[in-house]
Amino acid sequence: MERSTTSDMASEKPSPSHSTGAVQMRIKNANSHHDRLSQSKSMILSENVKVPEPVNRHRRNHSQHNLTLADIISTQDHTVVEKEGYLLKAKIADGGKKLRKNWSTSWIVLTARKMEFYKESKQPALANLKPGYKPECVDLCGAQIEWTPEKSSRKNVFQITTVSGNEFLLQSDIDFLILDWFHAIKNAIDRLPKERSCTSRNLEFKLKRSSSIELLNSLDTESKEPKPEHRKSLIFRLNYSASDSNDRNRVKSRLKKFISRRPSLKTLQEKGLIKDQIFGSHLHLVCEHENSTVPQFVRLCIKAVERRGLEVDGIYRVSGNLATIQKLRFVVNQEEKLNLDDSQWEDIHVVTGALKMFFRELPEPLFPYCFFEQFVEAIKIPDNATRIKAIRTLVKKLPRPNYDTMKILFEHLKKIAAKESVNLMSTQSLGIVFGPTLLRPEKETGNMAVHMLYQNQIVELMLSEYSKIFVSEED
Numbered sequence: 001m002e003r004s005t006t007s008d009m010a011s012e013k014p015s016p017s018h019s020t021g022a023v024q025m026r027i028k029n030a031n032s033h034h035d036r037l038s039q040s041k042s043m044i045l046s047e048n049v050k051v052p053e054p055v056n057r058h059r060r061n062h063s064q065h066n067l068t069l070a071d072i073i074s075t076q077d078h079t080v081v082e083k084e085g086y087l088l089k090a091k092i093a094d095g096g097k098k099l100r101k102n103w104s105t106s107w108i109v110l111t112a113r114k115m116e117f118y119k120e121s122k123q124p125a126l127a128n129l130k131p132g133y134k135p136e137c138v139d140l141c142g143a144q145i146e147w148t149p150e151k152s153s154r155k156n157v158f159q160i161t162t163v164s165g166n167e168f169l170l171q172s173d174i175d176f177l178i179l180d181w182f183h184a185i186k187n188a189i190d191r192l193p194k195e196r197s198c199t200s201r202n203l204e205f206k207l208k209r210s211s212s213i214e215l216l217n218s219l220d221t222e223s224k225e226p227k228p229e230h231r232k233s234l235i236f237r238l239n240y241s242a243s244d245s246n247d248r249n250r251v252k253s254r255l256k257k258f259i260s261r262r263p264s265l266k267t268l269q270e271k272g273l274i275k276d277q278i279f280g281s282h283l284h285l286v287c288e289h290e291n292s293t294v295p296q297f298v299r300l301c302i303k304a305v306e307r308r309g310l311e312v313d314g315i316y317r318v319s320g321n322l323a324t325i326q327k328l329r330f331v332v333n334q335e336e337k338l339n340l341d342d343s344q345w346e347d348i349h350v351v352t353g354a355l356k357m358f359f360r361e362l363p364e365p366l367f368p369y370c371f372f373e374q375f376v377e378a379i380k381i382p383d384n385a386t387r388i389k390a391i392r393t394l395v396k397k398l399p400r401p402n403y404d405t406m407k408i409l410f411e412h413l414k415k416i417a418a419k420e421s422v423n424l425m426s427t428q429s430l431g432i433v434f435g436p437t438l439l440r441p442e443k444e445t446g447n448m449a450v451h452m453l454y455q456n457q458i459v460e461l462m463l464s465e466y467s468k469i470f471v472s473e474e475d
Contacts (some may be wrong), residue, residue, distance in 0.1 A: 083110040083184045088171040089117060091136075092151070096165035101152070103171070110184060113192060114139050115160075138162060141192050145185055158182050277333045280361045284401050293404040297332055301355040302412045304340040309348035310415060311422040316356070316433050320349035328354045359437050366406055367458075369442040371398070376454045379461065391461060392469045406438075407470045414466050431460035 089106040092099055107118040117136040142163040151157055156178040157171045172178040278286055278297055286295045309315050328350060331338060340351055359366055367375060371394060378390035395403065413434070417427045435455035444451075462469055 081109055081111055082188065083181070084108060085177075085181075087178070087181060088154075090152075090169040090171075091166070092159075092169060093161075093165060093167035101169070103154075108170075108181075109135075110188060112188060113141060115185070138166065138168065139164075140185070140189050143189050145182065145189060147182075160185065278335075279329050279333055279358055280363070282363050283366070283405065284399065287401040293401050294408055295358075295405065297338070297358060298355065298405060298409065300338060300340055301351050301358075302408065304345075304351050305348060305355075306412065306415060309352065310419050312348055313423055315348070315416060315423050315425055316352050317425060317429060318349050320347055320351075320353035322353075324350045325353045325357060329357065356433075356437055359434075365438055365440055366402055366409075367439040368398070368402065372439065372441050375439065375458050376451075379454055379458050387461070388465050388468050391458070391465075392471070395462075395469055410462055410466055410470065414463055417463060427460050427463040428456075430463060431456040431458075435459045 085108060086105055087108050088103050089108070090101045090103045092101050107120055109116045109118065115138040117138075138160065139162060140160075144161045146159055148157055148159040148169065149155070151159060151169055152171065154171050154173075156173065156175060157169055158178070160168045160170065170178070170181065172181070278295065283295070287293055290296050305315065324344070324347065328345060332354075339345075345351060374394055375391070378387060378394060381387040381390055395406070398406065413430050416423065416425050417430060420426050435458065436452060439455045439458060441451060
C-alpha cells in the first residue's frame with residue numbers, strides 16, 4: 001500500500017459522514033499489472049481505542065520457557081547429516097507385505113530422524129537428478145533395529161523395521177564399517193522421543209499391536225484430540241481388540257490341553273502314523289531298518305546312473321530341478337514303491353541330485369566326525385605310498401554300514417571317471433563335488449578353505465587309488 005502525499009490530502013475534502021480523525025489511504029489494485037489504479041479507503045479510529053502495538057514475528061523473540069524437552073527436540077532441525085556412505089540394501093517388506101529380496105548398492109544419508117537412500121553419492125548427484133526425483137525415505141521414529149544373520153547368506157546383515165511395516169536389510173563385508181553404521185542408526189532411534197513418535201499413521205499400527213490400556217495411554221500424550229467422527233470407530237477397535245485377546249487365550253488353553261494329552265513319538269511310530277525317514281536319518285538306522293549294510297535307495301540310484309547316465313555331460317556336477325528332487329525325496333520317505341525308470345524321473349540329474357542330497361542330509365557324514373582329523377593328517381603325509389597305507393588303515397576301521405556304502409559309492413564314481421573323455425568328469429572334478437558332501441568336521445574351526453582343499457584331495461586320492469584302498473578281506 002502507498003500513502004497519499006500531503007498535497008493529495010489537502011486537496012481532498014473530508015466527507016460529512018466521516019469524523020475528523022479519518023485517515024485516508026490508497027490501496028494498490030493487485031489485479032492490474034500495468035496501470036497504477038488506486039482507490040480510497042477510510043480507516044476510522046475511535047478516540048477511546050488504543051492502537052495495538054505491532055506483534056513481533058521473529059522466532060527468536062518467542063519465549064521457549066514453557067516448551068517441554070520433547071517440544072524442543074521435535075522442533076529442531078532434522079536435516080543435519082549425521083552419517084552418509086555406501087552400503088548394500090535390500091527391501092524385504094513394504095507395509096507388511098513381503099517382497100523378494102534384491103540387493104543393490106545405495107548411498108545412505110542418516111539424519112536425526114530419518115534415512116534416505118540414493119542410487120549414488122548425494123552431493124555429485126544433485127546436479128543430475130531428474131525433476132521431481134525423491135529418494136526413498138525411512139522414518140526412524142519408533143523403528144526397530146537388530147542383527148539378522150538368518151535373513152541372508154551374506155555376513156554382517158542387520159534389519160530395520162519401521163512402524164509402517166517396512167523392512168530393510170543393510171550389509172557390508174567390512175566389519176568395522178557395518179558396526180559403526182549399526183550403532184549410529186541405533187543411537188538415532190534411541191534419541192527420538194518415544195511419547196511423540198505416534199503419528200496418525202503409527203496409530204493404526206498401535207491399534208493392531210497394543211493392548212487397550214496401552215493405546216489409551218498413548219492417546220493421552222497426543223497433542224491433538226481425535227476427530228469426533230473417528231471416536232466411534234476407535235472405540236469399536238478397542239472393544240474388538242479386547243474380545244480378540246479373549247479368543248486367543250481360549251485357543252491357547254485348548255492347545256495346552258491338547259499338547260499335554262498328545263501321544264509320544266514312539267507311540268505314533270508303533271501305530272504306523274509316523275514312519276522312519278530315509279533322508280535325514282543316521283546311516284546305521286536306515287541299514288538296520290532295511291536289514292542291510294547299504295541303503296536300498298543308494299543302490300537304486302547307482303544302478304539308474306550306470307544304466308543311463310555314465311556318458312552324460314557333467315554328471316553329478318549339473319544340478320537337477322529342485323522341485324522334482326524334493327518330490328522324489330518325499331516318495332522315498334513315504335516308503336512308496338520307487339521306480340526310477342518312471343517318466344517323472346527321466347532327467348538323470350534329478351536322480352544324482354537326490355543321491356547327493358541323501359548323503360548331505362546324514363546327521364553324521366559318511367566319513368564319521370571322529371575320523372575327520374585322522375583323514376586330514378593322513379592326506380598331509382608327503383610320501384605317496386605311506387599316505388595310501390594310512391588312508392587304507394582308516395577306511396578299514398570304519399563301521400560296517402559306512403565302509404560298505406563307501407565302497408559301492410567309490411566303485412561307482414570310478415566308473416564315472418573312466419568315461420571322462422565323454423562326460424568331462426575327472427577324479428579331480430568328482431573330488432570337488434563329493435568332498436564337502438561326504439567329509440566335514442563336526443565344528444567349523446580354522447580356515448574353511450583349507451578344510452575344503454583336504455576334503456577334495458581325500459576323495460580324489462581314494463578314487464585314483466581305489467584298488468589299493470578297498471581291497472578284499474583276505475588281503
